[in-house]
Each structure stands twice: as C-alpha cells, then as structure tokens.
Amino acid sequence: MVGMLRMVLVLSLLCALSGFVLSYLKIVTAPRIEEQVLTYVQGPALARVFTDTDNSLIADRRVFDLDGARVTVFPAFKDGSLLGVALEEKGKGYGGDMGVMVGFNMADDTVAAIGTTTLKETPGLGMRVAEADFTGQFSGLKAPAALSAQGGSIDAISGATISSVGVVEAVNKAAVLYARLKPEIVKAWSGEATSAVSGSPKHRQGE
C-alpha cells in the first residue's frame, strides 16, 4: 500500500513539476517565437507580395480587433504614402490549413499579389499553388475571386483542385477582412504615415 502510494506520489509530482516548468518556458519564449515565425514564415511571403517598399512590413505591423478576433495587418509604404496592406488568411487545403498572405492596393482595393506561408500539400501537386504561375493570377484582381470552373478567372492546378479552392477561399476571406477593416486601416496610418516613413529606419526604432 505504501509502495503504491509512493508510486502515485512520485509520478504525480514529476508530472506537475514538468508541467510547471514547460508552461513557464512557453510563456517566456512566446514573444521571441512569434517574431521568428514572422521573420521566417510570413517574411518571405510578404517579400513576394510587396517587392518595392520603403519600410519593414513586419516591424510596422499592427494588430486590429475585429469582433474579438485579432487580425495582424502589415502596411507597405512607398514614397511617404500607404501603398497597400497585407494580411494573412487560412484556407482548407488537402493537408490541413494553408496560410495565404494577401496584399491589397489601397488605391483601388485590388489584390496586389499573394504569397503562401504555411503549406502541407502534396509535393508536385498541391504544392504547386505556391508557384508564381498560380499565385500570379491573383494580381490586379478585384475580390471575390473564383476558379474558372465557377465562372471566375483563376485557372486551378490540374490534379490539385482542393488546394486551388483553398487558396481562393483564403483570398476571399482576406478580402472580406480588408473591406471591413479599411476605414480603421486608413485612420491608423494616415496621421502617422509621414513620421513612419520620412525618418530613417534607425530613427523609427527609437520611437
């Protein structure tokens, strides 16, 4: 009986201790991990979406509240004015959620370009949605987008309909978010646009 109690006690104690240490470590590393994910996952996609900007899209990102959901918006400045914004949405792919970064031109609300972030699609089939041949079709498009089979202008990748539909879904979801957030986006960056861009990058970090 004593032996049994000891087993329960030692194992519970060990598990509790491990849980405590790990949750503490998770809290401590969370901000740093978020930054790393932004740099290595969202970063390359952002670089494809807006190729010519004056600012660092990741450093200037801002989180907006939309009905309790948090939406991160990445602004792109060029020559002192807000060129466009990018935001990430998820669509259902063949191998789980697919992250798609969608950039919008502020001037005419069209899609500037899209870039994929997290993909777990089949190599050679679904993975081809990340290629420029497919993603390029979205540039200059006015949402909502649709596949050519549904009367839209996007040619799906043959053999990868699910993945193609997923990307279109993500783009459309992002477009809805953008339409709802646009007044706030304009308000958030209009006053600050000059200060955020006219200063040198070093100066901006000192703010």
Next chain:
Amino acid sequence: MSVMQDFTKGLWKELPPFRLLLGLCPTLAVTNSADNGLGMGMAVIFVLVLSNMIISMVRTIIPKKVRIACFIVIAASLVVAVELLMQAYAYPLYQQLGIFVPLIVVNCIILGRAEAFAAKNGIAASVADGLGMGLGFTLSLTFLGSIREILGNGTWFGKSVMWEGFEPLSIMVQAPGAFICLGLILAGMNMINIWQAQRTGHEPEALKQGCGSCQACASADTQCRQG
C-alpha cells in the same frame, strides 16, 4: 570505471549509431546535410546530458515499477524545452528538422542510457556518459551528413568544396543514400576493428558486438565461461 572512461566509451567503443545501432531513425532521416546532422546532434546532447543528470539525481526516490514512466516524463519535458528554445533561437534549423525534434523523446539512446546507466550510477558519471554518447552521436551524424552533402550536393556546411564541373549524385541526399552510406561506414568500422584486433592478436571485437548497452549477453557469456 573512471569518469573519463564513461565519457570516451561513447566516442568509439559504444558509438551509438554505428556500434550500438541505436537512434537510427534521426540518423538516417535528417543527415542530408552536415548542418542538419550537427543541429540534431546538439539537440540530442542537450537532452541526453540533462536527462542523465536528472535521472541520476532522482534515481533513489523513483519506485522501480514506474521508472520507465518517470524516465519518459523527464525526457519528454526536456524535448519540449528544446523544441521551444529551437523555435525561439534557431528557427531555420527547426524548419529543417521538423518532426524529428519532438521525436527525440522516443530516441532509443535517451531511454537506453537512462535505464542502462543513469539509473545505476552517480551524477558525475552519468553526465560524463551522456556527454560522451551525445558527442559520439553528434560526430556520427555530422560525419554521415558531410559525406552525403559532399557527394550529393557538392557542398560542405553550405560551402562549395568540389571541383568545377562536379556532377552531384543526387541519390546521396535522398533516403536511399542514407542507407548506402550507413552500410559503408559500418563496413569500414568493422574493417578497422578486425585489422586492429589482428595486429594486437585479440579476437576481433566486431564479431561479438551489438549488446553494449544492455550487457545481458556479456554477463551470460562470463557466466558460461565460469560455469
């Protein structure tokens, strides 16, 4: 055995992937470049040294019947810690190693050393054992990764090392290349051992290897000889 011997046995005599053939899953899977092999090895060193140390520290209070569960909890916690730290400070490596980082917890070396060594020995000896085994594992993985990267890609740690016009054997960086290299390395190590044994006049060690971590065969062998 002295602490020094505990440390050095992991480097050749009981080299984990090539002599004990333990931990082959990450050995074969992540060694398509020297960088990945080194990174994986460092993660294993970290987990192995700390798990050996902690297990050696708590070995007297762990009831024998639940010891495996306790070992797993300790190893799993350390692996999750490594995963978080790797995400925070070496994200590209984390992206490369992917699923094989969490899989360190089921790496036979961790549990094998816990059961065979740390649970029976003091803290200093256990740390030395973990360090030696971990270093042996890292060197093995880096060596295997180097061969595969040089032959399959013409680079070493990302730098071009082969002559111009070198045609990379792309099979070497794919899965079959790992098996081919592993087989050649094992053959090479056995050859060195047999050659060494012949020189010193002993029975070749290579022909009776394989049970370094459990030593059940070795003790049975001595019993037979005594009996």
